[in-house]
Amino acid sequence: MKKLYILFLFACTFGFAQNPGDIVITEIMNDPVSVSDTFGEYFEIYNQTASPIDIVGWTLKDDGTDTYVIVSGGESGTGTTIVPAGGYLVLGRSDDTMVNGGASVDYSYGDSGHTLGNGADEIVLLNTSMVEIARVNYDGGVTFPDTPGASISLDPSSLNENDNDNGANWCLSTTPYGDGDLGTPGAANNACAPTCQTTLGASDTVCDSSNPGATDDTYSVTLDFSGAATGETFVVSTTPSGFTIGGDDPTSTASGTITVSGVTEGTDITITVSNTGDGGLCDLTRDITSPVCIPINSVDLELIGIIDFTVLSGGSDGKAIHLRATADIADLSIYGIGVANNGGGTDGQEYTFPAIAVSNGDHILLARSLTAMEAFLTTPGYNLFDVYLEDSSEPSQNGDDAIELFKNGEVVETFGDIDCRPSSDGTTVTCPNYQFYEDAWAYKDNGTWTYGAAQCTDHDTGNVPSTWTTFDTPCVYPFVAALSTQEFSEGELSIFPNPVSNGNLTIKSKFDGEMKVKIYDIMGRQVLTAEMKTESLDVSSLRPGLYLLNVSLNNLSSTRKLIIE
Structure with a gap:
């Protein structure tokens, strides 16, 4: 009878703790700074039952490979495994206050199988029946606080297994111990100061309008939020102000989306969501950068010439594409070229321009061989271009291929018909949008495509000339046609200043006669013409900029660049 009484007394003295949540993990020092992790790591558990609990034989583990079975006395042999009713027990790497930074550790598990990760990790306690009694999954600063040298502490008002799963119920300790780290090992934790529970989520911007060159395009903003509707009145505002605020109201909606519309393109704004005016703790801001509201298909580059010259170097050296910038382009690499071969449909973008800046009015020559282009067009004709690009494989068109101009991966201009292949005689297959241009060229003049006759740039293959230029052919390339008359020799013409x-x-x-003068702007438009009876020409009507000046006298001609300041 006495033995049964003693057993009953033991059962009343120590609870068996078979219920998950009887033990709660309340404090974690995973990253001490006053000493190394090897000695200074610890965690604290709390017994929320009315009886002491002995954890001898329990398993300490994480979700990885760490595992340790708690033994009587611990690794030092002097530790305790009893968690008092309504009290705390501290388990750590070392229970020696001389080396562990001064922490009061009740049980040492040493280096025998369990460490606390400085980032995300888990602390799990299983009883002797391998039932999970306590767990914390801390996340290294995502929702749980995380600062080296301060323990992570569960708020004293949340000492239960449900609340300790929520990182918002944890805070950093503020009480120093021992060598200067912050924590309260074995004692009640510091109360966590209340914090704002509302968070701002993803934001996005969308252009309301996209007009080329417009200064009044506007955009709208969406901003997600959660954890609102906390009982206080939220005020949503913008800096600068004056825009339309709508969407969900965080005063009454826990999770939703705020909208701001009518924001002028180019205006960056800051959205503020605050309930501090009504006694709340939230004063949240989000900076919004204006999008660039440029239409995808607004074209600042156009096709001017499709070139398939016959040149002395042969092969594909005579293939080129002539383009013109119709506005300043900061990054030409948003554009590309594709050759739709033989009427078989699009082949997609096959060439991407380099990431260079070009100016409004620049004429761009993309060629397989710039050397061959200069030889065929002659140096004066070649020099009429502003930008020179060379590629070993593009362009690759023949006289029956269409060309596609791409911007941001979208087709913005097409020469020819990607689904039609014109025949060499122009009768077998007639394509309404273009004609056969093999060994010739196509040239756009005021929006209309003109063509050199097929094979018009061919030379006599049986008697190959020593030089061969566009001016030796019956189809001078129109862009350089103004140079087709004989050039003034050096010293025969003076133009100044x-x-x-x-x-x-x-x-x-130096020659007598009436000189005829034509001046063209960089877009190729004739802006002034005159028949000079004196040596002085009034150009005061021209705006500052770059022009082409063509002077002809009898059978002589000269075209030069002219700058008006």
Whole structure:
């Protein structure tokens, strides 16, 4: 009878703790700074039952490979495994206050199988029946606090297994111990100061309008939020102000989306969501950068010429594409070229322009061989271009291929018909949008495509000339046609000053006769024509900029660049 009484007394003294949640993990020092992790790591557990609990034989583990079975006395032999009713027990790497930073550790598990990760990790306690009694999955700062040298502490008002799963119920300890780290091992934790529970989520911007060159395009913003509707009044505002705020109201909606519309393109804004005016703790901001509201298909580059010259170097050296910038382009690599071969449909973008800047009006020559282009067009004709690009495999068109111009991966201009292949005689297959241009060219003049006759740039293969230029053919490439008459020799024509700053240009020739002058802007438009009876030409009507000046006298001609200041 006495033995049964003693057993009953033991059962009343120590609970068996078979219920998950009887033990709660309440404090974690995973990253001490006053000493190394090897000695300074610890965690604290709390017994929320009315009886002491002996954890001898329990298993300490994480979700990885760490595992340790708690033994009587611990690794030092002097530790305790009893968690008092309503009290704390501290388990750590070392229970020696001389080396562990001064922490009061009740049980040492040493280096025998369990460590606390400085980032995300788990602490799991299983009883002798391998039933999970306590667990914390801390996340290294995502929702749980995380600062080296301060323990992670569960708020004293949340000492239960459900609340300790929520990182918002944990905070950093503020009480120093021992060598200076912050924590309360074996004692009640510091109360966590209340924090804002509302968070801002993803934001996005969408252009309301996208007009080329417009200064009044607007955009709208969406901003997600969660954890609102906390009882206080939220105020949503923007800096600068004056825009339309709508969407869900965080005062009454826990999770939703705020909208701001009517924001002028180019205006960056800051959205503020605050309930501090009504006694709340939230004063949240999100910076929004304006999108660039440029239409995908607004075209600042156009096709001017499709070239398939016959050149002396042979092969594909005579293939080129002539383009013109119709606005300043900061990054030409948003554009590309594709050759739709033989009427078989699009082949997609096959060439991407380099990431260079070009200016409004620049004429761009993309060629397989720039050397062959200069030889065929002649140096004066070649020099009429502003930008020169060379590629060993593109362009690759023949006289029956269409060309696609791409911007941001979308087709914005097409020469020809990607689903039609014109025949060499122009009768077998007639394509309404273009014609056969093999060994010739296609050239766009004021929006209309013109063509050199097929094979018009061929030379006599039985008697190959020593030089062969566009001016030796019956189909001079139109862009350089102004150079087709004989050039003035050096010293036969003087043009000055250049640049012109006073509105008067002097043109002198050693030959008698009436000089005819034509001036073109960088878009190729004739802006001034004159028949000079004196040596002075009034150019005061021209705006500052770059022009082409063509002077002809009898059978002589010269085209030069002219700068007006």
